[in-house]
Each structure stands twice: as C-alpha cells, then as structure tokens.
Amino acid sequence: MRRVVLTAALFAAATAFAQQPPAAPAKARSMQEILDASAPADWRDLDPANTLYLELDSGRVVIELAPHAAPEHVANIRALAKGRYWDGLSINRAQDNFVVQWGDPAEEEAKRKPLGEAKARLPAEFTFGAKGAPFDRLPDVDGWAPEVGFSAGFPAARDPRRGIAWLAHCYGAVGAGRDVAPDSSNGSELYVVIGQSPRQLDRNITVVGRVVHGIERLSVLPRGTGPLGFYEKAEQRVPIRSIRLGSELPAGERLPLQALRTDTALFAELVESRRNRRDAWYQTPAGHIDLCNVPLPVREKPTKQ
Amino acid sequence: MRRVVLTAALFAAATAFAQQPPAAPAKARSMQEILDASAPADWRDLDPANTLYLELDSGRVVIELAPHAAPEHVANIRALAKGRYWDGLSINRAQDNFVVQWGDPAEEEAKRKPLGEAKARLPAEFTFGAKGAPFDRLPDVDGWAPEVGFSAGFPAARDPRRGIAWLAHCYGAVGAGRDVAPDSSNGSELYVVIGQSPRQLDRNITVVGRVVHGIERLSVLPRGTGPLGFYEKAEQRVPIRSIRLGSELPAGERLPLQALRTDTALFAELVESRRNRRDAWYQTPAGHIDLCNVPLPVREKPTKQ
Numbered sequence: 202m203r204r205v206v207l208t209a210a211l212f213a214a215a216t217a218f219a220q221q222p223p224a225a226p227a228k229a230r231s232m233q234e235i236l237d238a239s240a241p242a243d244w245r246d247l248d249p250a251n252t253l254y255l256e257l258d259s260g261r262v263v264i265e266l267a268p269h270a271a272p273e274h275v276a277n278i279r280a281l282a283k284g285r286y287w288d289g290l291s292i293n294r295a296q297d298n299f300v301v302q303w304g305d306p307a308e309e310e311a312k313r314k315p316l317g318e319a320k321a322r323l324p325a326e327f328t329f330g331a332k333g334a335p336f337d338r339l340p341d342v343d344g345w346a347p348e349v350g351f352s353a354g355f356p357a358a359r360d361p362r363r364g365i366a367w368l369a370h371c372y373g374a375v376g377a378g379r380d381v382a383p384d385s386s387n388g389s390e391l392y393v394v395i396g397q398s399p400r401q402l403d404r405n406i407t408v409v410g411r412v413v414h415g416i417e418r419l420s421v422l423p424r425g426t427g428p429l430g431f432y433e434k435a436e437q438r439v440p441i442r443s444i445r446l447g448s449e450l451p452a453g454e455r456l457p458l459q460a461l462r463t464d465t466a467l468f469a470e471l472v473e474s475r476r477n478r479r480d481a482w483y484q485t486p487a488g489h490i491d492l493c494n495v496p497l498p499v500r501e502k503p504t505k506q
Numbered sequence: 507m508r509r510v511v512l513t514a515a516l517f518a519a520a521t522a523f524a525q526q527p528p529a530a531p532a533k534a535r536s537m538q539e540i541l542d543a544s545a546p547a548d549w550r551d552l553d554p555a556n557t558l559y560l561e562l563d564s565g566r567v568v569i570e571l572a573p574h575a576a577p578e579h580v581a582n583i584r585a586l587a588k589g590r591y592w593d594g595l596s597i598n599r600a601q602d603n604f605v606v607q608w609g610d611p612a613e614e615e616a617k618r619k620p621l622g623e624a625k626a627r628l629p630a631e632f633t634f635g636a637k638g639a640p641f642d643r644l645p646d647v648d649g650w651a652p653e654v655g656f657s658a659g660f661p662a663a664r665d666p667r668r669g670i671a672w673l674a675h676c677y678g679a680v681g682a683g684r685d686v687a688p689d690s691s692n693g694s695e696l697y698v699v700i701g702q703s704p705r706q707l708d709r710n711i712t713v714v715g716r717v718v719h720g721i722e723r724l725s726v727l728p729r730g731t732g733p734l735g736f737y738e739k740a741e742q743r744v745p746i747r748s749i750r751l752g753s754e755l756p757a758g759e760r761l762p763l764q765a766l767r768t769d770t771a772l773f774a775e776l777v778e779s780r781r782n783r784r785d786a787w788y789q790t791p792a793g794h795i796d797l798c799n800v801p802l803p804v805r806e807k808p809t810k811q
C-alpha cells in the first residue's frame with residue numbers, strides 16, 4: 202500500500218468557484234488517454250530558429266522563444282546566441298520559489314563581455330497588441346487579468362479594453378532581466394521562473410519565452426545565499442557551456458520537439474480533464490483551473506505515426 | 507549595471523483585476539520597512555509541541571503543524587515522531603513543480619516499519635468546520651474557493667454556504683499522502699509542495715501544516731525519474747536522520763522561531779505592499795494578490811527587543 206499524491210506535474214468553471222462542478226460526462230478521458238488519442242495535427246513542430254539550447258554540465262535545457270510577443274528581444278537574443286555571447290558565462294542566481302538567472306556576473310561595466318552584434322538597450326516589450334495576436338482563451342476567472350489563455354502556445358493574458366496582451370509569469374517562463382529603467386533590458390540577462398507564479402511581474406518586464414525541456418536542471422540548483430539569491434562566491438556559479446539556436450546546430454544534435462497545440466478541441470478536452478479530475482482518487486473536482494496549472498505537453502516527434 | 511528581477515521570494519483589489527490600481531498612499535512602506543517597524547506583539551511563537559524538525563544530511567527543515575485543521579492527523583504525526591518512526595527512513599519522491607515526499611519506501615505491507623503507538627488509519631480531514639475557526643480573510647478574488655485567507659497563520663480557504671474551511675496547497679504546504687480510499691492516510695507518508703500551487707488537491711487530501719524553515723533543502727533535491735517522480739534506485743533516496751517534535755528536543759537545540767501574525771493591521775499593510783508594489787522598479791502595480799503569493803514571514807525571536 203504505497204500512499205501517493207496522484208500526479209499533477211502535468212496538470213490541466215467558467216465562473217469563480219463552481220459550487221457544483223458539472224456532472225462527469227459519460228466517458229471522461231484522462232489526460233494520458235487524450236494524449237494517446239492525439240493526431241499529428243494536434244501538435245506543432247518547434248521552429249529551430251526560435252529555439253534556444255542551453256548546455257550545462259548536467260545536460261540540456263531547451264527554451265522556446267516568443268517572437269510575436271517580444272520581437273526586439275528575441276532578435277537580440279538570437280544575435281547574442283549567434284555571437285556565442287553566453288559561452289563561458291554562468292548562472293549567477295537561484296532564489297528559492299522565484300527564479301534562476303544567468304548572464305555576465307561582472308559588476309563593473311568595463312569588465313563585462315562585449316555584446317557583439319547585439320544591441321545594448323531595447324524598448325520595453327512588456328505587452329503586445331492584442332489585435333490579430335493569437336489567443337486561445339480559458340473560461341476560468343483570473344485575479345491578475347481580465348482574460349487568460351494561450352498565445353501561440355504560451356500562457357498569456359489579455360485586456361480587451363486596452364487592446365493589449367502579455368505573456369504570463371508561469372513556472373518555466375523566461376524573461377529578460379532589467380534595471381529600474383523600463384528600457385534597460387537587452388536579453389543578455391535571462392531568468393526562468395522556478396516557483397509559484399510571480400504574476401506581479403506581468404506587464405513589468407519582458408517575457409521572451411518558456412522552458413520546454415529540462416527545467417529540472419535549473420530548478421534543483423543550489424539556492425544562492427546572497428541578496429536576491431545571488432551566489433556569493435564565484436566558484437558557486439554554474440558554468441554555461443554554450444547557448445545555441447536550434448537552427449545553428451547540426452540537425453542530428455537538435456531535439457525534434459513538438460508542442461501540443463492550444464487551439465484544438467483536443468486541448469480543450471485536456472484542460473477540462475485537469476479542471477475537473479474524474480479519476481477514482483479525486484473526491485471533489487475543483488471546477489476551476491488556474492492558467493499556470495494548465496499542462497502544456499511537449500514531446501519528441503514520433504518517428505512514425 | 508546588474509540587471510535583476512527584483513525580489514519576490516517573500517511576496518505580499520477586492521475585485522478581479524482592478525483596472526485602475528488605487529493611487530499610492532502618500533507614504534507606502536515597503537515590506538522590509540513594515541517588518542522593521544513591527545512590534546513584538548505582531549509575532550507569535552511557534553508551539554514546540556506542534557513543530558517538527560526534519561533532520562537531513564544537508565541540514566534542518568522545520569514544519570509547523572496545524573492541529574486545528576487536522577487534529578487526528580497531527581496527533582498521529584506526534585505519536586510517530588515520539589516513536590522515532592521516520593528515523594532511518596527516507597525521502598523517496600521528488601517530482602518537479604509538484605511535491606517531495608517521504609516515508610517508508612517498502613512496497614510490501616509485511617516489510618513496512620511498524621507504526622508503534624500510532625494509528626494505521628485515520629478519518630479524512632480534508633476540511634474543518636468554519637464556525638469558530640480563525641480566518642483572516644483576503645479581499646482578493648480566487649478561482650478555487652469562495653473565500654481565501656489565513657487560518658491560524660496557514661493559507662486557507664472557506665465556503666460559508668457549506669460552513670467549511672480547509673488549508674490550501676500553497677508552496678511549502680505539508681500533506682498526508684493517501685491511497686484511493688479517502689480514509690487511507692495516517693500521516694506516515696508526508697509530502698511538501700515545491701512548485702506551482704496544486705490547488706486541485708484542496709479538499710481532496712489532508713493538509714497537516716507547512717514548512718517554515720529550510721524548504722530549500724527539499725526543493726533542490728534531484729528529481730526522481732520513475733513514475734510520479736519516485737526514485738528508481740534505493741541509493742537515490744535521501745536518508746532521514748530523524749524527525750522530532752520541538753517539545754522533545756533540548757531547548758538549546760530548538761530554533762526560537764516566530765511567525766508574523768495574520769490578524770493584525772501590520773499584516774494587512776504588508777499584504778497591500780505586495781498587492782500593489784510601489785518601489786521604483788514596478789511600472790504597473792498588479793492590484794491583486796494570489797493567496798499563495800502572500801509572504802508569511804518567519805524569524806528567529808530577537809534576543810532583545
């Protein structure tokens with residue numbers, strides 16, 4: 202008799218707190234059953250030109266970039282990767298229940314690694330125009346935004362009144378660190394959320410993508426003991442072997458990753474399977490799901506389908 | 507120029523998404539300024555009889571138990587600790603963005619460590635009566651429950667219509683693993699939330715307390731590669747040196763921990779300082795805070811005040 206908490210690492214209403222969750226459909230499929238029944242068209246290939254491979258001694262972390270949300274930052278990050286900017290730099294910060302962050306640890310401007318072809322300063326890209334931007338809306342209420350959902354597969358929020366949308370700080374979100382000035386980021390300092398979604402950062406900093414593979418290589422890093430979780434000693438920093446665009450890697454060194462599309466009936470069914478859990482273990486289906494609890498499955502493309 | 511994401515590890519609207527966050531008060535204090543101005547009466551001493559010390563090779567993790575929420579489970583956990591039940595057992599599971607879990611790794615009932623004076627089975631304590639139970643309500647909307655707040659200092663939710671309350675699965679929540687039967691837990695298998703709040707577990711499993719010190723010793727553990735994040739090999743498990751009640755330790759070996767009270771004007775000011783961040787870095791205060799983003803400060807009692 203092994204007591205377990207049933208899995209929710211891949212988790213998946215309309216109103217705040219459904220007092221009576223809807224009755225179970227005659228045949229509610231589990232997330233695994235839904236994924237097993239997926240068709241090739243339910244998945245999309247990641248674009249190698251917008252995929253970053255962060256190579257650590259412990260292995261690989263893969264990030265999908267979001268050019269539709271932060272075009273200038275993504276262009277700069279691509280220039281930095283092409284210029285081998287991060288190779289030999291390090292992860293310098295790991296703050297529990299918040300973020301891991303990497304870049305140039307040098308404090309003094311004069312000692313910092315040159316940015317090469319990349320720009321030193323970019324406009325803030327905290328939000329983007331909602332008009333024409335993809336947005337697959339969740340019906341669930343959210344305290345941080347009028348609407349939440351997925352934009353090109355990334356957790357996102359939208360304010361129709363203002364005509365703006367933005368990527369949300371869920372677990373795995375990748376953003377561009379900045380100073381006090383809103384336009385002080387250039388993408389050379391990147392952070393990844395490794396804790397409870399810090400949604401207060403939404404609309405305050407530029408989100409550039411999300412981790413789609415290997416986040417556990419970041420989330421287990423020893424926490425820094427300095428202010429804000431910075432490592433206090435140089436030898437505590439975690440070396441970065443390289444960061445490369447997938448399009449720069451030989452095809453055989455890329456992972457053939459696919460993400461589940463968020464604009465399909467299959468995805469809607471998957472979300473519902475997590476909003477109201479119907480397996481025997483659950484006594485009380487929640488009748489709600491938070492944006493940051495929705496699973497966004499990623500797989501390696503099957504060799505035959 | 508070091509670009510950072512400003513700290514939110516200790517994070518702090520009444521309605522969903524305030525379109526216009528309230529204007530800043532003339533002198534909005536930061537969380538640190540508020541804590542620095544706190545009086546001794548703003549803090550409460552942890553009760554050593556309801557405090558667990560989990561000793562690992564890497565150091566100490568301290569848990570505050572919640573007897574008002576789960577009296578039978580807490581009584582059983584106290585009996586297990588007094589009987590040295592966990593000493594020599596191990597952490598057997600670490601699932602990324604979900605939980606770390608410990609107990610007896612033996613699969614077969616016959617090989618499992620005897621529970622001693624503790625009971626083998628307890629009633630489910632998924633909720634408790636709201637009447638008379640402490641509850642310091644947050645005004646912020648929540649999708650998982652009609653009301654959220656803090657009950658005796660623990661993140662909690664409440665349904666006035668049904669007259670029930672329950673502890674919420676926020677980062678650091680400690681719960682009692684169970685099998686499919688609702689009354690199959692006894693507190694010998696405990697898990698800690700180390701990722702995005704899995705609130706779908708609320709009202710489905712018994713929450714017994716929360717980690718108040720040293721959670722980073724759990725959150726950095728290597729993730730298990732078996733199903734549900736269980737370690738696949740015995741040597742991967744993390745040994746537990748001991749688990750003791752504070753009241754069983756010599757006074758000199760206890761930490762003199764104090765938690766910030768949640769029923770004070772000072773705490774309300776602290777929450778507001780996190781709901782609407784007023785420092786120079788933030789461009790757009792959120793006008794909202796999620797239950798699981800509210801900081802619950804814990805300190806060692808000052809030797810003089």
